[in-house]
Amino acid sequence: MDLIMTPAEWKIMRIIWTKGQAQSSTVVEVIQDDWSASTVKTLLARLVKKQVLTTTRVGRSFVYHPAISETTAMKQTASALFENLCATKQGLVLADLLANLTLSQKDLADLQNIIQEKLPTAPTKVDCNCLDQTAICSCS
Template structure:
């Protein structure tokens, strides 16, 4: 598997559709299922699909006259990658620094804290 790279917000919109389908999709399907308000040309969509392949999150196979696109990583694997990158870049790799920032902002609810405690007890 290629090393995963960060994807843009536009690329993420395409990937969210592909992950949601749970199967290989064609360019035409991607075009038909763009988020509301997005009106990209076929060339733009093909460019994004090509970039996603280059970034290691998507692969393609030609079936007849159409290309079928399928994820190389799950949505959770990609989100884990982005989270690790964020912690590395913003918090200098400190998970404790990340959690402290969440606590200091008051963004965590009592339920969030209880869930974190449960997760930590499993580790």
């Protein structure tokens, strides 16, 4: 599954992940200041089509269930972003994210451990992956 969600779809999914499951009326109630009921239902239908949500019919309404965990969705989205970046600039982007995110001490300690583990086997330089190997690239 190639997971690409819009910011609006992420907002809907975060509600459903938080609640575990939800009827469309519950989602509408939570987000009523942002969108109309018809917009929410359109977004829910898109997420079902993308196979991110499943539905169960209960009486006259549908209950929406996440088909993918929030952690899996975040990892897939982050991986897809970094696959589209020049390999020589991924470290810069990651460093900028770290500098600007609020992280717990545990998160930072975990990151330090990962860096310490990767450091001995890390290459001295990452090769550009923007163009084929014979092209001249100004990324480095």
